Amino acid sequence: MNRKAIIGVHCDACYERHDTGPGHPESADRYRVLREALESLPPEIVRLPGRTATVAEVLQAHEAYYHDVVYRDVAACADVLRTGDTALCGESYEVALEASGAVLAAVDAVMRGEVARAFCAVRPPGHHATANRGMGFCIFNHIAIAANYLRRKHGLQRIAIVDWDVHHGNGTQDIFAADPGVFFVSLHERGAYPFSGSEEERGEGEGSGTTLNLPLPHGSGGEVALAAWDERAGPALEAFRPEFVLVSAGFDARKDDPLGGLKWEDGTFAEFTRRVVALAEKHAAGRVVSSLEGGYNPPGLASAALAHVAALG
Numbered sequence: 001m002n003r004k005a006i007i008g009v010h011c012d013a014c015y016e017r018h019d020t021g022p023g024h025p026e027s028a029d030r031y032r033v034l035r036e037a038l039e040s041l042p043p044e045i046v047r048l049p050g051r052t053a054t055v056a057e058v059l060q061a062h063e064a065y066y067h068d069v070v071y072r073d074v075a076a077c078a079d080v081l082r083t084g085d086t087a088l089c090g091e092s093y094e095v096a097l098e099a100s101g102a103v104l105a106a107v108d109a110v111m112r113g114e115v116a117r118a119f120c121a122v123r124p125p126g127h128h129a130t131a132n133r134g135m136g137f138c139i140f141n142h143i144a145i146a147a148n149y150l151r152r153k154h155g156l157q158r159i160a161i162v163d164w165d166v167h168h169g170n171g172t173q174d175i176f177a178a179d180p181g182v183f184f185v186s187l188h189e190r191g192a193y194p195f196s197g198s199e200e201e202r203g204e205g206e207g208s209g210t211t212l213n214l215p216l217p218h219g220s221g222g223e224v225a226l227a228a229w230d231e232r233a234g235p236a237l238e239a240f241r242p243e244f245v246l247v248s249a250g251f252d253a254r255k256d257d258p259l260g261g262l263k264w265e266d267g268t269f270a271e272f273t274r275r276v277v278a279l280a281e282k283h284a285a286g287r288v289v290s291s292l293e294g295g296y297n298p299p300g301l302a303s304a305a306l307a308h309v310a311a312l313g
């Protein structure tokens, strides 16, 4: 392909309405710095609108009981979600629906061919949320909802989820552990929150072999992670032949992140992005949608995310 691919980006000040309280690392301020950086991107980058996810869409990855817990906790003005360490405010339920909906809107834009690939800057993040439990700053698991939406609405059968957040994507792994149609790859810091994601966790039942965890040593740099990808994840994903690649794009593996213990450079995120794009070009008609997860040093988050977006093209 000689022509440069059309890339979409979604960001919106609506996500700043999710107020996690003073001193919280997953803050509206963190998001604002990223949003302003994305708003300065050149006009060739297509601005994608969001939308509100329906409850039925949320239930593609979550139990109705858990959806109702979120709704009721927010309605009751709880400060923290009862299932885990996720701060809430009166807007959190609505904002979480916006975040899931934006990822689905980006998936639709890619499936319609309006853009080749897209990055969705949304919050709260999603990858720690299981079918019945929010935790780790997450409420609804946007990437998991999108994977099931791609299969149910768009009729795809094989979805790859690449999670390079510094923390293990336990929620996504849990939702798809027994599901052979979703290949989940997580690169994360060994021994960090949420203390899951060992190499022995390879999936269950029919999904045995479609979970791949690559825990990385504390303090290691991008070259260690890229080597792990090239040795393990790349060949496994090639064999899986995904029809769409979703990315849980956390940027907290970057050096100087207050919650992460890895030392990736902005260029590491660009390298991972290029590998994902090459995989998608080969098997998935180039289709990639990434969704923001962590990243808690605001200027570092912004520069790493810009490197990611540049490498999507």
Ligand SMILES: [Zn+2]
Binding pocket: 165, 166, 167, 250, 252, 293, 294, 295
């Ligand atoms: Zn994280």
